[in-house]
Amino acid sequence: xxxxxxxxxxxxxxxxxxxxxxxxxxxxxxxxxxxxxxxxxxxxxxxxxxxxxxxxxxxxxxxxxxxxxxxxxxxxxxxxxxxxxxxxxxxxxxxxxxxxxxxxxxxxxxxxxxxxxxxxxxxxxxxxxxxxxxxxxxxxxxxxxxxxxxxxxxxxxxxxxxxxxxxxxxxxxxxxxxxxxxxxxxxxxxxxxxxxxxxxxxxxxxxxxxxxxxxxxxxxxxxxxxxxxxxxxxxxxxxxxxxxxxxxxxxxxxxxxxxxxxxxxxxxxxxxxxxxxxxxxxxxxxxxxxxxxxxxxxxxxxxxxxxxxxxxxxxxxxxxxxxxxxxxxxxxxxxxxxxxxxxxxxxxxxxxxxxxxxxxxxxxxxxxxxxxxxxxxxxxxxxxxxxxxxxxxxxxxxxxxxxxxxxxxxxxxxxxxxxxxxxxxxxxxxxxxxxxxxxxxxxxxxxxxxxxxxxxxxxxxxxxxxxxxxxxxxxxxxxxxxxxxxxxxxxxxxxxxxxxxxxxxxxxxxxxxxxxxxxxxxxxxxxxxxxxxxxxxxxxxxxxxxxxxxxxxxxxxxxxxxxxxxxxxxxxxxxx
Amino acid sequence: xxxxxxxxxxxxxxxxxxxxxxxxxxxxxxxxxxxxxxxxxxxxxxxxxxxxxxxxxxxxxxxxxxxxxxxxxxxxxxxxxxxxxxxxxxxxxxxxxxxxxxxxxxxxxxxxxxxxxxxxxxxxxxxxxxxx
Numbered sequence: 001x002x003x004x005x006x007x008x009x010x011x012x013x014x015x016x017x018x019x020x021x022x023x024x025x026x027x028x029x030x031x032x033x034x035x036x037x038x039x040x041x042x043x044x045x046x047x048x049x050x051x052x053x054x055x056x057x058x059x060x061x062x063x064x065x066x067x068x069x070x071x072x073x074x075x076x077x078x079x080x081x082x083x084x085x086x087x088x089x090x091x092x093x094x095x096x097x098x099x100x101x102x103x104x105x106x107x108x109x110x111x112x113x114x115x116x117x118x119x120x121x122x123x124x125x126x127x128x129x130x131x132x133x134x135x136x137x138x139x140x141x142x143x144x145x146x147x148x149x150x151x152x153x154x155x156x157x158x159x160x161x162x163x164x165x166x167x168x169x170x171x172x173x174x175x176x177x178x179x180x181x182x183x184x185x186x187x188x189x190x191x192x193x194x195x196x197x198x199x200x201x202x203x204x205x206x207x208x209x210x211x212x213x214x215x216x217x218x219x220x221x222x223x224x225x226x227x228x229x230x231x232x233x234x235x236x237x238x239x240x241x242x243x244x245x246x247x248x249x250x251x252x253x254x255x256x257x258x259x260x261x262x263x264x265x266x267x268x269x270x271x272x273x274x275x276x277x278x279x280x281x282x283x284x285x286x287x288x289x290x291x292x293x294x295x296x297x298x299x300x301x302x303x304x305x306x307x308x309x310x311x312x313x314x315x316x317x318x319x320x321x322x323x324x325x326x327x328x329x330x331x332x333x334x335x336x337x338x339x340x341x342x343x344x345x346x347x348x349x350x351x352x353x354x355x356x357x358x359x360x361x362x363x364x365x366x367x368x369x370x371x372x373x374x375x376x377x378x379x380x381x382x383x384x385x386x387x388x389x390x391x392x393x394x395x396x397x398x399x400x401x402x403x404x405x406x407x408x409x410x411x412x413x414x415x416x417x418x419x420x421x422x423x424x425x426x427x428x429x430x431x432x433x434x435x436x437x438x439x440x441x442x443x444x445x446x447x448x449x450x451x452x453x454x455x456x457x458x459x460x461x462x463x464x465x466x467x468x469x470x471x472x473x474x475x476x477x478x479x480x481x482x483x484x485x486x487x488x489x490x491x492x493x494x495x496x497x498x499x500x501x502x503x504x505x506x507x508x509x510x511x512x513x514x515x516x517x518x519x520x521x522x523x524x525x526x527x528x529x530x531x532x533x534x535x536x537x538x539x540x541x542x543x544x545x546x547x548x549x550x551x552x553x554x555x556x557x558x559x560x561x562x563x564x565x566x567x568x569x570x571x572x573x574x575x576x
Numbered sequence: 577x578x579x580x581x582x583x584x585x586x587x588x589x590x591x592x593x594x595x596x597x598x599x600x601x602x603x604x605x606x607x608x609x610x611x612x613x614x615x616x617x618x619x620x621x622x623x624x625x626x627x628x629x630x631x632x633x634x635x636x637x638x639x640x641x642x643x644x645x646x647x648x649x650x651x652x653x654x655x656x657x658x659x660x661x662x663x664x665x666x667x668x669x670x671x672x673x674x675x676x677x678x679x680x681x682x683x684x685x686x687x688x689x690x691x692x693x694x695x696x697x698x699x700x701x702x703x704x705x706x707x708x
Contacts, residue, residue: 102640110671118661195672205691376679439690457686
């Protein structure tokens with residue numbers, strides 16, 4: 001494709017002068033395709049994993065005839081989706097296997113190496129590392145340097161990502177995302193490859209220390225709004241505190257921020273204490289797999305501690321396992337119930353029966369340091385719960401209990417997008433205390449639409465990675481996966497020609513000049529410039545004149561020889 | 577191009593030399609502890625019903641989680657090349673681990689974790705302090 005832009009003689013001079021400031025590069029070894037190639041290396045032995053010969057019927061567009069073949073096809077589909085989404089001149093190698101992993105373990109994946117302080121090395125204008133003393137995962141470092149940093153001629157290629165998945169688990173192996181009650185392998189692999197492609201920090205979640213004394217490119221975009229500092233600007237102690245700073249950690253990258261309004265819907269779920277002032281504010285909470293969604297309806301009410309009999313159903317008068325004895329006081333209020341003995345749904349059903357408008361279940365002593373749990377249904381009581389139910393830490397529950405009167409809301413803030421800050425910055429998941437998926441390498445669980453890179457694999461996820469469906473690509477763009485359709489190392493947004501002509505020699509109207517085609521640092525080749533002149537010229541005379549000016553400038557700058565200039569000008573004069 | 581090859585060779589050698597992993601002190605501490613499951617996360621192969629994992633199953637699961645959530649930097653080798661590039665092989669560490677726990681309704685809840693603490697919290701596995 002040729003950008004149809006008129007290039008005047010004066011513009012040619014200015015353009016050439018600018019080009020020559022930054023240098024140029026021969027196009028002889030340029031690839032002529034975009035996107036990224038991702039190779040899945042089957043690391044399984046005969047008869048197992050990807051090579052499992054167990055016959056299988058085709059499912060959801062997966063035409064493999066064995067379990068092993070279907071696993072490989074589904075895995076490759078995820079790799080293809082990523083490959084079509086990213087641009088890299090370097091093949092990304094994923095070493096993958098299906099093994100009989102421990103029960104409850106579906107799989108794992110991650111980068112195999114990290115690099116820092118690498119220059120641009122590839123044929124083109126690859127920028128190298130954007131920041132010094134900053135770690136980049138292997139695949140991203142390769143993209144930014146333009147070469148495979150771990151390449152060794154004659155030796156086996158070194159993988160960029162390692163992945164293992166469970167051969168014991170019954171994944172949905174179709175390609176159509178029609179997974180029903182099963183877990184979709186393509187989605188799970190998309191998520192795990194996302195981590196391997198740089199959706200992760202290397203900072204220690206237990207000490208706050210940087211990896212080997214250097215920050216990483218992901219951490220550079222993490223901001224704690226209580227201090228306004230990026231993670232790379234913090235002390236270890238500050239980073240450690242930020243790791244569990246619920247609702248205060250957000251992503252400041254421009255691409256994600258631009259994508260938030262397209263993806264995340266207005267209506268951020270929240271539990272907020274309104275009074276007394278001493279404990280007022282947003283509280284961390286867990287959600288329930290039963291009852292109405294938070295905000296359906298919004299509840300504004302006083303909080304009342306539920307009382308029930310200490311009986312066989314539950315030995316404490318605070319556990320809410322029996323019918324509430326203070327139902328009159330609870331009616332119309334937010335019931336506060338202690339976790340333990342009976343199931344969450346049983347407690348919420350009893351709160352419903354007492355006429356509560358919502359229920360908060362706080363952790364019991366056995367879970368004194370645990371995060372607010374996600375509350376599962378017991379398959380019996382959940383169907384009878386008609387009020388919003390949330391969970392809370394024990395510390396927060398006791399804090400509310402310690403007040404004479406507490407008013408609160410359990411609902412959604414219609415002015416804030418789900419999973420974002422009030423200023424439309426995507427939040428990272430940082431609950432206190434540590435909870436599954438809390439190592440800040442995920443988006444906040446409150447995000448809605450649900451996002452691929454939340455810690456939970458939600459059943460409504462699509463196989464799409466970018467806005468308006470998702471924000472995964474946007475985050476990877478922010479860490480350095482810039483769009484580069486012609487793989488010249490110049491980001492599309494700054495590229496003089498997004499789809500450059502990389503022919504080794506300059507051809508004008510079918511006449512091969514034999515002159516080497518040069519790539520300039522703004523992303524245009526000599527052939528691109530001539531094509532732009534051709535596209536913008538109002539007649540043949542103007543085209544010849546502008547080409548003459550261009551080649552004179554290039555000759556004066558030493559890019560072209562006299563013979564080169566003559567050959568190009570002659571071909572231009574011959575053309576129509 | 578020659579310099580690129582030399583760089584690549586040096587990086588690859590550095591990566592290969594750091595291939596073998598060594599368990600961290602923290603991992604060893606975890607391995608020396610006893611753990612117990614507090615929620616039914618195992619589907620019994622005989623009955624198809626949910627139950628607590630046996631002590632042996634719990635130990636196997638914990639050992640697997642320790643290995644998969646290894647984020648130690650112990651014995652990692654940092655190599656600096658002539659052009660300033662630094663490289664570290666982290667193969668097998670800093671993995672993101674996808675876990676699943678069954679619900680009463682037969683559905684599996686899936687969660688991605690990166691640390692041992694997150695993993696055990698999700699699966700309801702706690703240190704067995706009665707064994708100390």
